[in-house]
Structure formats: structure tokens, C-alpha cells
Amino acid sequence: MASETDIETAAVDLRRRLARQLEKDGRLHSPEWRAAVEAVPRHRFIPRFYREGYAPGVTTWEPVTPETVGKEEWLRLVYTDETWMTQFDGRDIDWADPKPISNAAPTSSSTLPSLVVRMLEDLDVQDGMNVLEIGTGTGYSTALMCHRLGSESVTSIETDEGVARRAGHALTESGHTPHLLVGDGRAGHPDGAPYDRLIATCGFRSIPSAWLEQVPPGGVILTTLRGWMRSLGLVKLIVTGDSASGWFSEDDPSFMIARQQDAPESLGMVPGPDDGTARRAARGPEVLTSSGPAFMAQLAAPDARFFSMAVDGGTVSTFLLDSVTDSFAVLAPTDSGWQVRQGGPRRLWDAVESAVATWEEYGSPNTAAFGVTVSCGQQAVWLGNPNGPQWPLPS
Numbered sequence: 001m002a003s004e005t006d007i008e009t010a011a012v013d014l015r016r017r018l019a020r021q022l023e024k025d026g027r028l029h030s031p032e033w034r035a036a037v038e039a040v041p042r043h044r045f046i047p048r049f050y051r052e053g054y055a056p057g058v059t060t061w062e063p064v065t066p067e068t069v070g071k072e073e074w075l076r077l078v079y080t081d082e083t084w085m086t087q088f089d090g091r092d093i094d095w096a097d098p099k100p101i102s103n104a105a106p107t108s109s110s111t112l113p114s115l116v117v118r119m120l121e122d123l124d125v126q127d128g129m130n131v132l133e134i135g136t137g138t139g140y141s142t143a144l145m146c147h148r149l150g151s152e153s154v155t156s157i158e159t160d161e162g163v164a165r166r167a168g169h170a171l172t173e174s175g176h177t178p179h180l181l182v183g184d185g186r187a188g189h190p191d192g193a194p195y196d197r198l199i200a201t202c203g204f205r206s207i208p209s210a211w212l213e214q215v216p217p218g219g220v221i222l223t224t225l226r227g228w229m230r231s232l233g234l235v236k237l238i239v240t241g242d243s244a245s246g247w248f249s250e251d252d253p254s255f256m257i258a259r260q261q262d263a264p265e266s267l268g269m270v271p272g273p274d275d276g277t278a279r280r281a282a283r284g285p286e287v288l289t290s291s292g293p294a295f296m297a298q299l300a301a302p303d304a305r306f307f308s309m310a311v312d313g314g315t316v317s318t319f320l321l322d323s324v325t326d327s328f329a330v331l332a333p334t335d336s337g338w339q340v341r342q343g344g345p346r347r348l349w350d351a352v353e354s355a356v357a358t359w360e361e362y363g364s365p366n367t368a369a370f371g372v373t374v375s376c377g378q379q380a381v382w383l384g385n386p387n388g389p390q391w392p393l394p395s
Helices: 004-024 031-039 071-078 113-123 140-149 161-173 209-214 291-300 348-361
Strands: 049-052 060-064 084-088 106-110 131-134 154-158 179-182 197-204 220-226 231-240 243-248 277-281 304-310 316-322 327-334 337-343 370-375 378-383 390-392
Touching: 004 031, 004 071, 004 113, 031 113, 031 140, 060 084, 084 161, 113 140, 113 197, 113 220, 113 231, 131 140, 140 154, 140 161, 154 161, 161 179, 231 291, 231 370, 291 348, 316 348, 327 348, 337 348
Parallel strands: 131 154, 131 197, 154 179, 197 220
Antiparallel strands: 049 060, 049 084, 084 106, 220 231, 231 243, 243 370, 277 337, 304 316, 316 327, 327 337, 370 378, 378 390
């Protein structure tokens, strides 16, 4: 594979293979989106990227370019159903001499095509509709929408100027000219409203009120809700006047949180060994990492984060800290289970245990049993139906 012509020819075949695989896996259904997958050259949007290394210990990311792995392997990887990282810690990468990266947080990526296509199909677009995308990223999903609806029907907002610039170049080279903006996606773009559909490819702690103002009744908002501990999941909302409601999906896709809503650098004040009130804990720290219970813990303690460390060289304790209210819970092992110490305005572990118990009473359901209602400045996740148990989302 020596020439540019060879690359383009091979890419056409790889796109067709990818489309067939997505269809076989049940992710791709409509002929319109299949045509988009077969037409949009993903390699133009991720000409260079990083993949996770396999060395033990600290997570390391390795650069993948035509020069580092060879053109054939690079192109093969581009068209696999994988997420590839394109930025870390909000900094541009020196692609003239790319190096492995460690101790860094991914801040931009090209999401695995199966999730991109699944979300686009969930969006249920029709010819002639206007779509607002929050999070342009590499521009690949933007290009798919442009192919399906026409560039004039697509508006996309990216918060990072460098990421937006590279996406814009790739889109132009691919023959697409959507309305591209750099800014805070929470504000939407009122000058282009109304939008029949709004799709967010980054996570949000709650639904911005501007989105409800810019999507008319009957419109769809598709986004990932998440907190500082974990993702809650993908939710599809139908707008009805000044409110919206809908359900979470069954699976658990996780997107990077919108940068304007990222957690504060400080976890908050670590409590001393005698701070707070102690009691026997009904549940241990495993609820913070087990799929269903962790979902409930995120709902119950939306402003908290956790970590574990040895205290005074002794046993390892788990700290749950709420930097917004300065509340805390510390879990320490005992001979018969766990002890929790709590302090501050909120009893964090009481809230977590209560939420997990409610989830178990309802049969330990998956996320598809949960819905979201947004209205009159109030937002809540509910279980079973809007009159069931509720947990407010952060304002």
C-alpha cells in the first residue's frame, strides 16, 4: 500500500466491511445510515491517534500513525469498531515526534462506530430536520449526519479550539460544510434554533435549560448523563413544551464529561481519624464499583468522589468526599464487616445505602427501568415511573 490511491481504494473496502459488521451486530439497521458509514472516510478524521498499551502497571498510551505501525495496519485499526484517543489533558499533541503518554486523562477521541451509529439511529431523524450536535470531536459523527441530512441541516459545537479546527479541516476535505462553532455546548446555539434533534457526544450532569428552549415540542434530546464518580447512561428525552421526559437505555455507554462540568481539582477536606459519627455499615465500599449499586450511589451522592488509602500505615479505608457540601463518609473494615464514619450537612453513606436498598426492592433492575423528567427548573431520575422513587440531578 504505497500510494494515496491505494489507501483510498483499501478504505472503501474497509468501510463496507465495517458497515456489514455493524449490521450483523444489530447496531446498524437503516439503509440511510449504512450508506453514510460506507461513504464517510473515517481515516480523514483520525489520521493519527493513540491506543492503550499493554504494559503492566500505569496506563500508557501508544501513538498510532502510518509511520509508526505502517499504512496497512494503521488503516485497518482506523476501521475497527474501537474508540481511539486523539487528545490528553486538553493539550495538542506534537505529531512530528509522537511519544507514548502516561499519567494523562483523555480529553478527545473518536468514539467506536457502533456506539456512534446506535445513537444516530436512536435520534430518529427524518429528511429536512435540523440537528444540533454538542461535541464535534474529530468530526466523524458530524460527517455522518451531513451525509444523511445535508450540511445545511447540521450545526455542531466544540469547546476546544484546536479540536474544532482539525475537525473543520477534515470535514471540508470530505466535502461537508456544516455550521461549526467553538463554545460552551450547554448554551446551545439560539441563532440556529429551533432544532428538531439535539445529540450530545459528551457527558452532562443535568440537562441544560437552553436545550429545552431550542428544541421544540416533539423534538428529541439524546445525551449521556453522568456524575463525577461514573456515567449514569444514555437517555432519550422527548420535549413537551417547557419540559421533557424519557428513559435510559439498557446498556451503559460512557462519554467524557463536558469540560465545563468537570470535577473540581480538590476532592475536599480529608477528615481526621476522630471526625464524624461512627456506626456499623450495612454495605461496604464494593457498592461504589459494582454496576447497579454504583449507578445508585452516583444518584444518591451526585457531588461526591471516592478513593481508598491506608490510614496511618494500617488497613485500607475508603473515603467518599463531597466537595460541594464538605460532607464525608469513611469506610473501614472491622472483624465483622464495615464501619462508616460520617460528617457534614449530608449523611452520604445513609443516602447511598437507602438508594441501593430501594433498587433491590424493585428487583435490582438495569438502567432501562429508570427515566428522567426535566421541568420548571427541577430535574430528577425516577425508578419505574415518574411517581416512583426519585433522585434529583445537580442544578
